[in-house]
Amino acid sequence: MITVQKLNHHFELGKKGNKTILPVLKDISFQVEKGEIVSVVGKSGSGKSTLLNLISGFIHPTEGEILIGDQRVTDFSETKFADFRLKHMGFIFQSFQLIPSMTAFQNIELPLILKGESESSREQRTLEMLNKVGLESFKDHYPSELSGGQQQRVSIARALVLEPPLILADEPTGSLDSETEAELLTFIKQLNTELGVTFLIITHDEEVARIGHRTITIRDGQLIEGADA
Amino acid sequence: MKWKDQFRFIRQNIKKNKVRTMMTILATAMGCAFLIVLASVGYGLQESVVKDTLEQQVVTEIDIYGFEEEGEYRSLTMDDIDYLESIDGVKAVTRRNQVRQIPMYMLEEYKAEAMTYVTHFPSEVEAGLKLQDGRMPEKENEVIVGSHFRNYLSVNTDDENIYDEETGEVKEEYIYPDDLVGKTINMEVRQDLEGENGTHTISLTVVGVLQEPSREWMQDQNVYISESVYNEIEEFTGTPGGELGIDPGNLETDTTDTFDEVHVYAKNLEKVQGIADKLEENNYAIYSVVNEMEQINMLFTIAKAGLILVGTIAIVIASIGIYNTMTMAVTERAPDIGIMKAIGANPKTIKQIFVLESSYIGIIGAIIGTIVAYLISVLVNIGLPFIIEMAFEDELPEGLQFSAIPPSLVFIAVGICLFVTILSGMRPAKRATQIDVLKAMRREI
Ligand SMILES: Nc1ncnc2c1ncn2[C@@H]1O[C@H](COP(=O)(O)OP(=O)(O)O)[C@@H](O)[C@H]1O
Numbered sequence A: 001m002i003t004v005q006k007l008n009h010h011f012e013l014g015k016k017g018n019k020t021i022l023p024v025l026k027d028i029s030f031q032v033e034k035g036e037i038v039s040v041v042g043k044s045g046s047g048k049s050t051l052l053n054l055i056s057g058f059i060h061p062t063e064g065e066i067l068i069g070d071q072r073v074t075d076f077s078e079t080k081f082a083d084f085r086l087k088h089m090g091f092i093f094q095s096f097q098l099i100p101s102m103t104a105f106q107n108i109e110l111p112l113i114l115k116g117e118s119e120s121s122r123e124q125r126t127l128e129m130l131n132k133v134g135l136e137s138f139k140d141h142y143p144s145e146l147s148g149g150q151q152q153r154v155s156i157a158r159a160l161v162l163e164p165p166l167i168l169a170d171e172p173t174g175s176l177d178s179e180t181e182a183e184l185l186t187f188i189k190q191l192n193t194e195l196g197v198t199f200l201i202i203t204h205d206e207e208v209a210r211i212g213h214r215t216i217t218i219r220d221g222q223l224i225e226g227a228d229a
Numbered sequence B: 001m002k003w004k005d006q007f008r009f010i011r012q013n014i015k016k017n018k019v020r021t022m023m024t025i026l027a028t029a030m031g032c033a034f035l036i037v038l039a040s041v042g043y044g045l046q047e048s049v050v051k052d053t054l055e056q057q058v059v060t061e062i063d064i065y066g067f068e069e070e071g072e073y074r075s076l077t078m079d080d081i082d083y084l085e086s087i088d089g090v091k092a093v094t095r096r097n098q099v100r101q102i103p104m105y106m107l108e109e110y111k112a113e114a115m116t117y118v119t120h121f122p123s124e125v126e127a128g129l130k131l132q133d134g135r136m137p138e139k140e141n142e143v144i145v146g147s148h149f150r151n152y153l154s155v156n157t158d159d160e161n162i163y164d165e166e167t168g169e170v171k172e173e174y175i176y177p178d179d180l181v182g183k184t185i186n187m188e189v190r191q192d193l194e195g196e197n198g199t200h201t202i203s204l205t206v207v208g209v210l211q212e213p214s215r216e217w218m219q220d221q222n223v224y225i226s227e228s229v230y231n232e233i234e235e236f237t238g239t240p241g242g243e244l245g246i247d248p249g250n251l252e253t254d255t256t257d258t259f260d261e262v263h264v265y266a267k268n269l270e271k272v273q274g275i276a277d278k279l280e281e282n283n284y285a286i287y288s289v290v291n292e293m294e295q296i297n298m299l300f301t302i303a304k305a306g307l308i309l310v311g312t313i314a315i316v317i318a319s320i321g322i323y324n325t326m327t328m329a330v331t332e333r334a335p336d337i338g339i340m341k342a343i344g345a346n347p348k349t350i351k352q353i354f355v356l357e358s359s360y361i362g363i364i365g366a367i368i369g370t371i372v373a374y375l376i377s378v379l380v381n382i383g384l385p386f387i388i389e390m391a392f393e394d395e396l397p398e399g400l401q402f403s404a405i406p407p408s409l410v411f412i413a414v415g416i417c418l419f420v421t422i423l424s425g426m427r428p429a430k431r432a433t434q435i436d437v438l439k440a441m442r443r444e445i
């Protein structure tokens, strides 16, 4: 599903003439198979989010290649990557990233609108997702009127509404209490077994990492297979 | 993303900032209205001037001055008349020769000096000449007179006060009081032979009076005689056309073979241009109201272009408001845009939404501006003549229109308005596409 080859990334800091280079990822290579849940762990600042942002196409790598499915996404233009994200990837963020002026229903419907689905199929599909995450009765609530767990469920529903084969999650439980966290992890497991959705989950939480079939550790920008952080 | 959904997005966005959007629309509407009203003065005055020019002349008439031959002009002959009559679309060709002195006409103790013409009556009738009284001449000594001829036929008195002080016309009591039709009047022509000033009197019968000219201020006091009377005058003076002050004996050819005044009448207005073009092609020196119209229109086109340019400045100023509004909208919505981009919104779609939003402001502004411009135009047309008459105590010509808004002006104004507003929304829209996903999601923008 995901192939990362000899990935290097550094950030350039400072203004022109006074630049410093901050290397973040060094020679990272790994694979994620279809249907796998892979956890990426590591200390804060080790470069986990940077890795995920590179795979998502939010930033462009300094060096190396990323393949998703059989597509070499590192060659994609911004527009092509946007389309690719819409159709092949779902995202779960630590801070949910819901649009505050839209209701739960509208937030979940957004990817369907972007894809150009018809209004009737949109409504049906959105209600289906609301049902799946158990928020039917909250469909007209705005994000500010929902609890953190409910918001994260809305964002999961939004990530899944177009049935992407791959879901990328950056600290999905970071803003949740332990009870909601457990609920969410169960849900992820269920989606994986029922629908065969592939997950790449970034976390610094051992508990969360444990739901992965496999764990990858990043330390000082370098990759270590296994959970020996 | 479907158009319908894009419009829904825009509606929601506008709802969120109603007041700001309204103010921007207002500014755009004012700019658009200013442009239209300003230019409408050019259109209105042009319409008035053109209408006035058309009313003052017979629009289907083409005057022919002569025929150009090797850089010189010669008078038209009967051959030319035949050719002119053969042109497609020509209704009639009238031709006149003028007696080259002003004869004195006498009836009882009443006298008048009047310009005298010989003309071809059948073609005049075809061209639209009508009598208010009597009939057309049939015999050689029969004449018709212009509608105002009688007004000048007055008693000869040394009393200077036969003229009305106000109008400058002869007072009613000094004018010949009767109908002229059927009356015999004497025409007296002079001669200038070797210092001897003789006169010759020809007796004529008035058989008809012409209808008044179509315009109030035009007067026709002419006398229209037959060719044989004309020849008699020439014989007496021994000069072409009875001209005085030149050597007699110059009467070599028959002067009535060529014509002083030739007018071509087209069947309708649409035919005038074609005929005029054809005549010019064939070296005739012509004048028609269509030519004059071209010059007037050219002048007004330049004036209108200038006014539109000035009006466009107002729209450009309004567009700065749109630029501002859109820039603020993009900044405010940057987090939302970041999220949308993250989940896969195409940058082109995002740009489209913002361009559509600025176009929406432009369109609504243009519509409101157009409506307001129409209202102002009506008010100006009603109010301005009133004010001018009050302020300057000057009577304005009737039917004068200050402001006119033809559909073409609306198209131009709305077009300029849309062009400028869309252009001003372009940069903010482009900025929206360049929003960095990660920064936006971190709420750093
Ligand atoms: N946009 C950026 N510009 C400069 N430095 C960055 C940027 N994003 C991340 N970094 C740096 O890269 C390193 C890795 O950050 P990150 O990938 O967010 O770590 P993690 O998610 O594992 O906590 C950190 O030192 C961070 O300061």
Ligand SMILES: [Mg+2]
Residues within 6 Å of the ligand: A048, A049, A050
């Ligand atoms: Mg992180």
